[in-house]
Amino acid sequence: MxxxxxxxxxxxxxxxxxxxxxxxxxxxxxxxxxxxxxxxxxxxxxxxxxxxxxxxxxxxxxxxxxxxxxxxxxxxxxxxxxxxxxxxxxxxxxxxxxxxxxxxxxxxxxxxxxxxxQESLRLLTERRSVRRFLDRAVERALIERAIELACWAPSAHNEQPWRFVVVSDLTMKERLAQALGEAFRHDLLAQGVPPEEIHRRVERSRQRILSAPLAVLLCLCEEDLPPGMTERQRKGEWEMGLQSVALAGGQFQLAAHALGLATVWLCAPLFAPQAVQNALNLPSAWQAQALILVGYAAERPAPPPRKSLAEVMLYR
Ligand SMILES: Cc1cc2nc3c(=O)[nH]c(=O)nc-3n(C[C@H](O)[C@H](O)[C@H](O)COP(=O)(O)O)c2cc1C
The missing domain is CATH 3.90.80.10 (Inorganic pyrophosphatase)
Structure with a gap:
């Protein structure tokens, strides 16, 4: 109470x-x-x-x-x-x-x-995925602080293979939204989705990106991964790198929340890594994994239900 x-x-x-x-x-x-x-x-x-x-x-x-x-x-x-x-x-x-x-x-x-x-435990349950943002810029010092805090995430061999691309410039955001939109349209066409529906969904996804004050592209830097001698080792190293980047992404969302910002994780870049790399002119080793929209919340979403402990854990 x-x-x-x-x-x-x-x-x-x-x-x-x-x-x-x-x-x-x-x-x-x-x-x-x-x-x-x-x-x-x-x-x-x-x-x-x-x-x-x-x-x-x-x-x-x-x-x-x-x-x-x-x-x-x-x-x-x-x-x-x-x-x-x-x-x-x-x-x-x-x-x-x-x-x-x-x-x-x-x-x-x-x-x-x-x-x-705003202690750690409360932050874990209070953070929400927010999909509507106020028309208000995010201070550079705040976003840099959130990224700094994200970089304290654990990583395999402490390789820290995460990279963050902060996209705030409108022209760059347009290019990014355009690249993702085209890839999305291509996939929906292949699925046989009717043209009006494709147009609606692509436009909605474009608007979401454009209306967020910041879009932070989370990348995996391949050059940071150890080479691995066998195919199996290389696969393991790649997966560990990916897990490390995901941890940094989650930590970034929590840090942003603790600083009063709101975020949502979008998976779209995963389906168009090359298009994203070209649109933002990124180093070739930076592989896009997710796009995290950041801003001040214009909504307070109710928490989506969580599975019960009984469903997600076992004692052995
Ligand atoms: C790997 C991953 C991919 C996600 N992709 C999307 C996405 O493409 N679009 C979206 O609106 N939300 C996306 N989300 C946000 C989830 O829908 C959200 O975390 C989930 O519904 C739980 O809500 P909560 O974050 O408010 O607790 C993604 C989350 C993760 C971790």
């Missing part, structure tokens, strides 16, 4: 953020009014909400992370004025949160941060 409340508490705060606008009136580095020797460690402002003045009285701290996710609520006790105040920390990481706590301390207030427990 408490677990559920916890979740809806943070969801409600995210919705408040979504409905309002953070107005930064004390940018990072500004001297504090009563204590000019103390400077604001991060951008600070207030939340302007259409029908609430109370929200405007609450400080909002903005960190370098996702601008749409509340990372902590800070409670401060002002013993002098006998007040208990609250402020929101948005997209704030642990060191940024510490700098805010320290700021309050320097102006004579004790602050207690209540952190959103």
């Amino acid at each position: 408490i677990e559920k409340n916890w979740q809806s508490f943070w969801d409600s705060l995210d919705r408040l953020l979504e409905e309002g606008e953070v107005i930064v009136d004390r940018p990072q580095g500004t001297p504090q009014g009563c204590f000019p020797q103390v400077r604001y460690p991060l951008d600070c402002g207030y939340l302007a909400l259409p029908n609430s003045e109370a929200a405007a009285e609450m400080d909002v701290w903005r960190g370098s992370g996702a601008p749409n996710q509340v990372s902590a609520v800070l409670l401060t006790v002002d013993e002098h004025n006998l007040e208990l105040n609250r402020s929101l920390a948005v997209g704030v990481d642990e060191s940024e949160l510490e700098s805010v706590v320290d700021f309050y301390l320097q102006i004579g207030l004790t602050a207690i941060p209540i952190r959103r427990r």
Whole structure:
């Protein structure tokens, strides 16, 4: 029960953020009014909400992370004025949160941060495949952080055979969507699908790619795989490389989710590796495995059901 409340508490705060606008009136580095020797460690402002003045009285701290996710609520006790105040920390990481706590301390207030427990176990069940994105760019620092975190995935012989191609340029996205669309059309034709249906499905897949702020192509770099002496060994090494790339892809999705981004894994490049390589002018050893669309979620899909433990495990 408490677990559920916890979740809806943070969801409600995210919705408040979504409905309002953070107005930064004390940018990072500004001297504090009563204590000019103390400077604001991060951008600070207030939340302007259409029908609430109370929200405007609450400080909002903005960190370098996702601008749409509340990372902590800070409670401060002002013993002098006998007040208990609250402020929101948005997209704030642990060191940024510490700098805010320290700021309050320097102006004579004790602050207690209540952190959103985006801890590992919760992330595993909360991540969803999101197929509709807001028309809002993804900050370069965020996508690079997600890729950096993905690169901590385990890999066979620690060979790290994953490669990530971040496609944000519209012309490049068009070329990619075009290449995948043609391959898809070719396959549907071969299956005898009627032309109108082919047109509808190809266009839908094209639009999905074009409407995502970022498309991240996940590749396997063949050059990183050990040669293997026999055919059987080569096959084993190839499969281990593939497993390693898949692990990095999953870890990327989780990292992106932890950073407030949404993703969906598309298998389309698997059916047109050469066309994708040509469209994006990739090194010949980079073999496309999946396309992961990334952006800010414009939907909150219900979790698809999972098989029960009894169906997926055995004790021996
Ligand atoms: C290897 C792989 C291929 C996938 N291919 C597609 C795809 O082509 N199109 C799509 O919409 N979703 C695709 N998905 C997403 C799955 O449909 C999704 O993970 C699954 O329905 C469970 O939903 P969840 O991710 O929200 O838990 C793929 C996922 C994986 C792991």
